[in-house]
Amino acid sequence: xxxxxxxxxRNTLSLGVALPMLLLLLSACTLPRLNVATDxxxxxxxxxxxxxxxxxxxxxxxxGMSRMQVREVLGTPLVSSVFHxxxxxxxxxxxxxxxxxxxxxxxxxxKGDVLERVTGDELPSETEFVTKLVAKKSSTKVxxxxxxxxxxxxxxxxxxxxxxxxxxxxxxPSSYPPLEPxxx
Numbered sequence: 001x002x003x004x005x006x007x008x009x010r011n012t013l014s015l016g017v018a019l020p021m022l023l024l025l026l027s028a029c030t031l032p033r034l035n036v037a038t039d040x041x042x043x044x045x046x047x048x049x050x051x052x053x054x055x056x057x058x059x060x061x062x063x064g065m066s067r068m069q070v071r072e073v074l075g076t077p078l079v080s081s082v083f084h085x086x087x088x089x090x091x092x093x094x095x096x097x098x099x100x101x102x103x104x105x106x107x108x109x110x111k112g113d114v115l116e117r118v119t120g121d122e123l124p125s126e127t128e129f130v131t132k133l134v135a136k137k138s139s140t141k142v143x144x145x146x147x148x149x150x151x152x153x154x155x156x157x158x159x160x161x162x163x164x165x166x167x168x169x170x171x172x173p174s175s176y177p178p179l180e181p182x183x184x
Contacts, residue, residue: 044095046096046097047093047094048093049094050090050091050092050093051074051075051077051078051091051092052094052104052129053090053092053104053106054123054125054126054129055123055124055125055128056126057074058106058118058120058123060073061073061074061115061118062115063114063115063117064115065114065115066115067110067113069115070108074106075090077089077090077108078092085110086110086111086116087108087109087110089105089107090105090106090107090108090120091103091105091106092104094133096133104120104121104123104124105120105121106118106121106123107119107120
């Protein structure tokens, strides 16, 4: 005669809950004690908003430039209002852990389609901006990005192979195949 084994749902659920709880309690005994006041480090996510505009970009702007030329230099404005069509606002903020928050504001004023004036905060150059971010964040000095002659002499000159004769330019096709298959 075969014995029928019945496992009730209640026993299965209680075992499924009790076993992980027991393992959790046992593993907690081996963990070191943490002092939340001194050991916890809060993570503050990096928040970057807007368009960074450098001092060099601002100095490039001259009265009389068209809106399209200004957009090519500065990019699309963060705030462009229907109610203030004569003004574009470029706002930039950055918040990083370990670095003081930075915020810059630039206003570009137009008369019709022509740049009239530029107002706003004193802007950092690109180098100053990067130096502030990198040096304060990692507590290291930003490396100088210029090679001197004595630095270049440390490396051997590359060996150049004789240039092969340039291949004759192939003629361009007079027509191209269609991008989409023909409809039938």
